[in-house]
Structures are given as C-alpha cells and as structure tokens.
Amino acid sequence: MGFLKKHRKIIAYFFAGGISTLVNIVTFTLLTFISKNPVYEVFANVIAVSLSIIVAFILNKIFVFKSKSFRPIVLLSEASSFIIARAGTGLFDIAFIYFTVTLPSVEDPWLIMSMKLLSNVIVTILNYFLSEFIVFRKKRVSHFGKILFAEGIEYYACIPLSSCKVTKKYLLDKNGLESDSTVIMMLFPYRTKQRAENLSAYASVKDYHLYVDELSQKLEKFIKKKHPSAKFKVFADHSPIDEVHAACVSGLGFIGDNGLLINERYSSFVFLGECITSLTPKELGLTFTKEDEFRTCLHCGKCKEACPTGCIATDENGADKSIKSECLSAITQKKGALTDEEKSLILENGSIWGCDVCQNVCPYTKNAKYTPIKFFNDGVIARLDAEMLENMSDEEFKARPFAWRGREVIKRNVSMWEEANPKVDKPKDTEDATTNGAELDEQGK
Numbered sequence: 001m002g003f004l005k006k007h008r009k010i011i012a013y014f015f016a017g018g019i020s021t022l023v024n025i026v027t028f029t030l031l032t033f034i035s036k037n038p039v040y041e042v043f044a045n046v047i048a049v050s051l052s053i054i055v056a057f058i059l060n061k062i063f064v065f066k067s068k069s070f071r072p073i074v075l076l077s078e079a080s081s082f083i084i085a086r087a088g089t090g091l092f093d094i095a096f097i098y099f100t101v102t103l104p105s106v107e108d109p110w111l112i113m114s115m116k117l118l119s120n121v122i123v124t125i126l127n128y129f130l131s132e133f134i135v136f137r138k139k140r141v142s143h144f145g146k147i148l149f150a151e152g153i154e155y156y157a158c159i160p161l162s163s164c165k166v167t168k169k170y171l172l173d174k175n176g177l178e179s180d181s182t183v184i185m186m187l188f189p190y191r192t193k194q195r196a197e198n199l200s201a202y203a204s205v206k207d208y209h210l211y212v213d214e215l216s217q218k219l220e221k222f223i224k225k226k227h228p229s230a231k232f233k234v235f236a237d238h239s240p241i242d243e244v245h246a247a248c249v250s251g252l253g254f255i256g257d258n259g260l261l262i263n264e265r266y267s268s269f270v271f272l273g274e275c276i277t278s279l280t281p282k283e284l285g286l287t288f289t290k291e292d293e294f295r296t297c298l299h300c301g302k303c304k305e306a307c308p309t310g311c312i313a314t315d316e317n318g319a320d321k322s323i324k325s326e327c328l329s330a331i332t333q334k335k336g337a338l339t340d341e342e343k344s345l346i347l348e349n350g351s352i353w354g355c356d357v358c359q360n361v362c363p364y365t366k367n368a369k370y371t372p373i374k375f376f377n378d379g380v381i382a383r384l385d386a387e388m389l390e391n392m393s394d395e396e397f398k399a400r401p402f403a404w405r406g407r408e409v410i411k412r413n414v415s416m417w418e419e420a421n422p423k424v425d426k427p428k429d430t431e432d433a434t435t436n437g438a439e440l441d442e443q444g445k
C-alpha cells in the first residue's frame with residue numbers, strides 16, 4: 001500500500017499510457033474493419049491517434065498530474081502544450097529510428113527492435129517530464145497568494161496601475177501611491193446557499209466593507225513585515241480606479257449588458273476590491289496578467305426582458321446605451337416617502353433591499369457557485385422582519401449592507417413588506433432567522 005502511495009504518479013502515468021494506447025489500437029482496428037482501402041486506413045489511423053491523444057490528455061490532467069483548473073484559458077494552454085509536447089517526442093522517435101537504423105541500413109531485426117524499444121523508453125520518460133514541468137506545471141503560489149487562497153479568494157490578478165482608469169487621483173496621492181504602482185484586483189464572491197426571503201443576496205450577508213477591512217489588516221501585516229517602507233492600501237467601493245474596468249483588464253470577468261461584472265464561476269454575485277502598492281509584481285511573488293478573452297456577455301436579452309423597471313438599455317451592439325428609468329435597487333434605498341408605483345414595484349419584486357432580477361435570470365448564474373468565504377456564510381439573514389430589526393444592537397445593525405442609509409429607510413420597507421406579507425407562525429426549530437456557516441451544506445452546486 002505504501003509502495004502504491006509513494007509511486008502513485010508513476011503508476012497512474014503508465015496506466016494512462018496503457019489506456020490511451022489501447023484506445024489507439026482498438027479505434028484503428030474497428031475503423032479498418034469497415035474498409036480495407038489504404039487511404040481509408042491512413043484516415044482511420046489519424047482518428048485513432050487523435051482520440052488516443054485526447055484520452056491521454058484527460059487521464060494525465062485529471063488522474064496523473066491532478067491539474068484542477070478547468071478555466072477555458074488554462075484548458076487551452078494545457079491542451080496546446082500537451083499536443084506540441086507529444087508531437088515533439090513523436091518527431092524525436094522518427095528521427096531516432098532514422099539516424100540509428102535507417103540511415104546506417106541496419107538489417108538485424110533484433111537491433112532494429114532494440115532501437116525502437118530504446119526510443120520508446122526515451123519518449124515515455126520525455127513525455128513524463130514535459131507534462132510534469134511544462135504542460136501541467138503547478139503555478140508557484142506566493143505567500144501573498146496563499147493568504148488569498150486561504151480566505152477562499154480564488155480570483156485575483158495583478159495589473160499595472162497605468163492600465164487602469166483613474167477616477168479619484170486624490171486617493172492615490174493621499175496614500176503616497178505613484179502612477180507606476182501595482183494593482184492586485186480581487187473578487188469576493190458573496191452568494192450563499194441560504195437564500196433570503198425578502199432581501200437581495202448582497203443585503204442578506206454582512207457588509208463586505210468589514211470583510212475588506214479584516215483582509216486588509218492581514219495583507220498589510222504580511223507586506224510591512226517584508227517591505228516596511230512599501231506603500232500599500234486596500235480599497236473597495238471608494239476606490240481611486242474604475243473597479244469594474246480594472247477587473248475586466250485583469251481577466252477576472254467581463255461586463256454584462258446589465259452593467260455588472262460577470263465572473264465565469266460566480267456570475268455577477270461578486271464584490272470587487274483591490275490592493276494598490278508601490279511593490280512590483282516580482283516583490284509580491286506575482287506576475288502581470290492579461291485579459292481573458294474567452295467569455296463575454298451573451299447579449300441574450302434575458303436581463304433586459306426581466307428588469308422590472310426597464311432600466312437596462314442596449315443598442316444593436318448589445319452595449320449599455322442609456323438609462324431609461326431608475327434601477328429598483330436604488331428605489332429601495334430612497335429616503336422619504338415612496339410613490340405608489342415605487343411601492344408596488346418593490347412588493348412585486350419581493351426584495352425590500354436591492355434587486356437580483358437581472359442577475360438571477362442571467363445564464364451565467366445557472367451553474368454559478370456559492371461563496372466559500374466564511375465571513376459571508378456566517379450570520380446570513382434569511383428573512384428580515386420588524387422584530388429582528390428592532391432587536392438588532394447598533395453594532396449588529398452597522399454590520400449590515402443597508403446600515404449606511406440609517407434605520408428609517410429599511411424600517412419603512414420592512415413594515416411595507418410585512419403589511420403585504422403577514423407573518424405565518426413558524427415551527428420553533430426554524431425561528432432563528434440568521435444562519436451560521438457551519439450549518440450550511442457544502443458550498444457550490
């Protein structure tokens with residue numbers, strides 16, 4: 001058992017090699033049964049070899065080298081380097097036989113067979129090392145990256161500040177950040193499995209600004225320990241740069257017709273934040289990234305069609321053109337008295353803070369994963385009611401995304417919603433309206 005564990009990778013590699021060879025032979029045999037035409041046999045061989053390479057790639061990726069990412073950009077890079085590596089070793093095999101056997105006109109069948117065997121051994125070893133060190137090479141994760149991974153932040157990327165749109169320069173100046181600074185964009189997925197009955201997903205979790213403050217302290221501690229004189233600041237929301245644009249430039253997502261950043265794994269249920277620092281990517285143990293061009297908005301029109309206020313406007317290119325009316329999310333945050341039309345919009349949508357309609361209907365949300373970040377999974381509000389709001393201490397209230405507007409606005413919305421949705425007595429064991437992350441099922445669908 002110990003031997004198997006110790007040599008798992010080598011055994012799996014030979015096993016994968018055996019299976020792909022078998023696929024090659026069986027496919028070729030089956031296809032050549034159909035016709036004995038030599039042209040057809042060449043064609044059958046091409047199909048058999050191609051199929052065996054695909055099988056070899058899948059087995060090596062999943063079982064031998066355990067490369068876990070299935071992001072299109074990673075898959076494409078691995079598949080292309082795998083094919084190039086295999087083509088290279090295939091050419092080596094041809095050249096080896098040509099120079100050792102064909103060129104000197106060796107006729108001894110045993111010597112020819114030995115040379116072919118030797119060539120296969122070399123090719124097998126070469127393929128293994130090419131896969132290990134080039135094709136499925138594990139990216140070295142910097143300590144900085146490790147802090148983010150430990151938090152559950154999988155999507156972060158490094159770009160130069162010069163590639164960002166600076167919108168509030170005074171924030172850079174205030175923090176001593178020059179134009180040659182480095183930006184590390186981060187995505188914080190926030191959607192939990194626990195769905196709130198009357199709040200949008202972002203309003204049912206704790207305020208992400210608090211999370212960013214916590215994270216900022218951890219990152220700053222690490223940075224200052226290694227580089228005490230480095231300039232470093234974490235921003236979220238109140239940022240010197242256009243965050244959505246920077247996240248797109250970083251390859252973390254793209255802008256949908258609903259105006260939101262969409263990430264391939266978490267759809268648009270992500271908050272944005274960024275560290276801006278005087279340190280270079282090398283000092284951070286990171287590298288600059290390029291824009292991921294593989295996914296874009298589908299321009300399917302689903303968000304536009306479903307939007308309760310009709311405020312998503314697109315032109316023939318699918319891009320946002322103008323805002324025809326107000327977003328319902330902004331209406332829920334209005335101070336003072338609401339008009340009858342605004343009230344019925346809120347009640348029809350069922351969310352007393354925020355609106356998720358355009359996010360929920362987006363095809364990218366169908367297979368979107370839930371957040372792995374503990375902060376967001378703890379203390380999710382399943383249903384906000386007047387009693388709960390009343391019993392919230394000032395500290396608890398301040399930890400909520402709707403707190404910045406004061407108690408009156410959310411109180412007004414809650415009482416309006418309660419009037420329209422009278423409370424039904426719940427069984428005792430489900431009375432607690434907040435949940436703890438520990439009680440949730442495994443995240444993700």
Ligand code: SF4
Nearest residue numbers: 307327328355357358
């Ligand atoms: S949040 Fe709601 S109201 Fe605003 S654009 Fe999306 S669907 Fe429309």
Ligand code: SF4
Nearest residue numbers: 256257298300303362
């Ligand atoms: S619903 Fe369709 S059009 Fe709207 S953001 Fe999603 S993919 Fe784009």
